[in-house]
Amino acid sequence: MKKLTIFLAMAAVAATALAADLKTAVFTVDPPMTCNNCVTRIKTNMRFERGVKAIDPSLKDQTVTIKYDAEKTSEDKIAEGFKKIGYRATTVKADNKAGNAADKN
Numbered sequence: 001m002k003k004l005t006i007f008l009a010m011a012a013v014a015a016t017a018l019a020a021d022l023k024t025a026v027f028t029v030d031p032p033m034t035c036n037n038c039v040t041r042i043k044t045n046m047r048f049e050r051g052v053k054a055i056d057p058s059l060k061d062q063t064v065t066i067k068y069d070a071e072k073t074s075e076d077k078i079a080e081g082f083k084k085i086g087y088r089a090t091t092v093k094a095d096n097k098a099g100n101a102a103d104k105n
């Protein structure tokens with residue numbers, strides 16, 4: 001009985017993971033982030049964007065890595081969100097391009 005419960009719980013977790021089509025996109029922003037206030041500004045504003053699951057801005061790399069639910073939003077919509085707070089965002093790397101990159105030697 002306990003095993004069945006664990007199995008059902010695991011199945012539920014798996015189903016949830018499948019339902020949310022999570023993707024990761026890396027953006028660069030213009031104007032560039034110059035201090036931790038910029039980082040905080042992006043974090044606090046972008047987390048309210050629909051479908052955005054995680055935001056990881058890197059001041060050092062000048063990138064913003066965003067994990068999102070592809071069923072609820074897209075890279076274009078996220079870029080629109082950036083526009084609302086005054087940044088022009090450009091994608092530098094996406095999940096679906098990872099396969100192409102791996103083909104290169």
Ligand SMILES: [Cu+2]
Nearest residue numbers: 034035037038
């Ligand atoms: Cu700043």
